[in-house]
Amino acid sequence: MQYVSTRGSAPALDFEGVTLAGLASDGGLYLPSEWPRFSEAEIRAMRGLPYWQVAVTVMRPFIGDSLTEAELTVICQDVYAGQFHHAAVAPLVQLDQQHWLLELFHGPTLAFKDVALQLLGRLFETFLERRDQRLTIVGATSGDTGSAAIHAVAGRKRSEIFMLHPKGRVSDVQRRQMTTVRAPNVHNLAIDGSFDDAQAHVKRMFNDGDVTTTLNLGAVNSINWARLMAQVVYYFTSALQLGAPDRAVAYSVPTGNFGDVFAGYVAARMGLPIERLIVATNVNDILHRALSSGDYSAAGVTPTITPSMDIQVSSNFERLLFDLGGRDGAAMAAQMRGFEASKAMQLTNAQAQGAAALFSSCPVDQIETARAVQQAYQGAQQIIDPHTAVGLGAAHALAAAGAIDPAVPIVTLATAHPAKFPDAVERAIGVRPSLPSRVGDLFGREESYVELAGDYATARDYVLEYAAGSKA
Numbered sequence: 009m010q011y012v013s014t015r016g017s018a019p020a021l022d023f024e025g026v027t028l029a030g031l032a033s034d035g036g037l038y039l040p041s042e043w044p045r046f047s048e049a050e051i052r053a054m055r056g057l058p059y060w061q062v063a064v065t066v067m068r069p070f071i072g073d074s075l076t077e078a079e080l081t082v083i084c085q086d087v088y089a090g091q092f093h094h095a096a097v098a099p100l101v102q103l104d105q106q107h108w109l110l111e112l113f114h115g116p117t118l119a120f121k122d123v124a125l126q127l128l129g130r131l132f133e134t135f136l137e138r139r140d141q142r143l144t145i146v147g148a149t150s151g152d153t154g155s156a157a158i159h160a161v162a163g164r165k166r167s168e169i170f171m172l173h174p175k176g177r178v179s180d181v182q183r184r185q186m187t188t189v190r191a192p193n194v195h196n197l198a199i200d201g202s203f204d205d206a207q208a209h210v211k212r213m214f215n216d217g218d219v220t221t222t223l224n225l226g227a228v229n230s231i232n233w234a235r236l237m238a239q240v241v242y243y244f245t246s247a248l249q250l251g252a253p254d255r256a257v258a259y260s261v262p263t264g265n266f267g268d269v270f271a272g273y274v275a276a277r278m279g280l281p282i283e284r285l286i287v288a289t290n291v292n293d294i295l296h297r298a299l300s301s302g303d304y305s306a307a308g309v310t311p312t313i314t315p316s317m318d319i320q321v322s323s324n325f326e327r328l329l330f331d332l333g334g335r336d337g338a339a340m341a342a343q344m345r346g347f348e349a350s351k352a353m354q355l356t357n358a359q360a361q362g363a364a365a366l367f368s369s370c371p372v373d374q375i376e377t378a379r380a381v382q383q384a385y386q387g388a389q390q391i392i393d394p395h396t397a398v399g400l401g402a403a404h405a406l407a408a409a410g411a412i413d414p415a416v417p418i419v420t421l422a423t424a425h426p427a428k429f430p431d432a433v434e435r436a437i438g439v440r441p442s443l444p445s446r447v448g449d450l451f452g453r454e455e456s457y458v459e460l461a462g463d464y465a466t467a468r469d470y471v472l473e474y475a476a477g478s479k480a
């Protein structure tokens with residue numbers, strides 16, 4: 009399998025190459041040159057398999073010759089039969105006749121990011137060992153990617169990780185899950201600004217000659233294709249349980265960087281019968297505006313009770329626009345150059361119509377979010393986190409508006425454990441969710457992080473100086 013950049017001028021790479029490269033050298037994002045497709049019989053044959061085995065089957069076509077089937081099997085068994093605190097990895101919970109939750113928070117750091125980052129940590133290790141190389145990972149987080157990535161690479165010999173988070177804009181639990189990990193290869197940087205600023209700095213480092221000539225940079229954000237590939241798997245396991253391929257399923261996905269919902273799009277392209285993908289946003293609703301009116305223009309970021317989704321520039325939307333727009337790299341590069349200059353762009357007709365065929369969108373404000381937390385608690389005795397509540401609120405709103413056939417099950421992705429956001433949950437239902445014992449004594453451990461000004465040069469120089477050994 010070869011991968012091409014959305015901006016058309018970076019070299020095509022194989023799976024090992026894209027996993028280590030992260031962002032393409034032309035600033036674009038890598039995508040498979042074509043979508044592998046399963047027949048109905050092949051999908052049916054996955055019914056009843058354990059999660060790790062579905063993972064091998066779904067990911068195999070993307071990996072090509074980069075791993076043997078035996079190597080992939082060992083990694084998937086280690087990760088999915090060993091690192092998750094639920095035998096199903098991603099269990100489904102029924103809320104009522106039409107609504108389901110897909111619990112994605114049974115990994116070590118309590119959010120859906122673990123599903124892919126536990127795997128990515130193993131892939132890095134395998135490929136770096138094979139190449140006898142080291143990797144300097146730079147990442148941006150609005151709270152969850154950071155802890156999952158740090159957990160996946162802490163203490164590993166061949167990787168060093170620099171994780172940028174927006175100072176004061178992640179929950180205490182999220183921050184502590186990053187800053188209390190004491191390993192020599194882990195560096196937490198709290199920057200002034202928003203997640204979008206942190207993400208822009210990270211992307212810029214990949215195209216900054218001063219950085220790339222000195223360091224072998226790697227990415228753990230969903231700009232890295234391997235992240236998305238691993239997230240495709242739980243669309244398969246959940247749809248299979250609900251009757252796929254003989255029955256279509258809809259998904260409601262709390263969305264920020266458009267990675268999780270793009271994985272659903274990939275599953276649909278691979279043949280999984282997905283009736284609709286609901287892009288559920290908080291008030292930072294650029295994606296809703298883009299999908300409902302074609303207007304992708306970034307406003308300032310408003311802090312909310314769903315901080316992980318306080319994002320305006322959604323990296324993976326570029327992947328969708330490229331795929332729907334006829335995979336024209338030069339046109340995509342021009343469209344993105346325009347967006348980078350003016351922070352606004354208009355979708356083409358092909359992009360808008362292609363998206364409308366599968367995606368619906370719905371913004372959910374903070375009052376509606378709190379109400380969805382209450383409804384899940386009162387109606388189904390489920391304590392859900394606010395991000396999940398954005399997804400559930402959108403699912404209810406679109407079902408009530410008749411946008412989804414009542415016979416079609418709607419699965420809301422439960423992207424985080426409620427104990428990551430105890431204040432918002434307690435305010436909504438009067439119950440404070442407690443942290444599972446597996447995260448240990450989070451509030452008794454010492455934190456370590458540096459605070460940096462919000463400009464690009466400060467973050468870049470910190471990474472360069474540290475990696476060169478001049479900071480300690």
Ligand SMILES: Cc1ncc(COP(=O)(O)O)c(C=O)c1O
Binds near residue numbers: 263265396
């Ligand atoms: C808890 C939670 N829910 C939802 C999202 C949004 O997911 P994505 O960025 O893949 O759209 C995030 C951040 O990525 C998150 O941490």
Ligand SMILES: N[C@@H](CCOP(=O)(O)O)C(=O)O
Binds near residue numbers: 149154228231
């Ligand atoms: N919500 C995310 C933001 C980064 O998203 P990613 O999926 O691109 O890593 C976070 O928790 O950091």
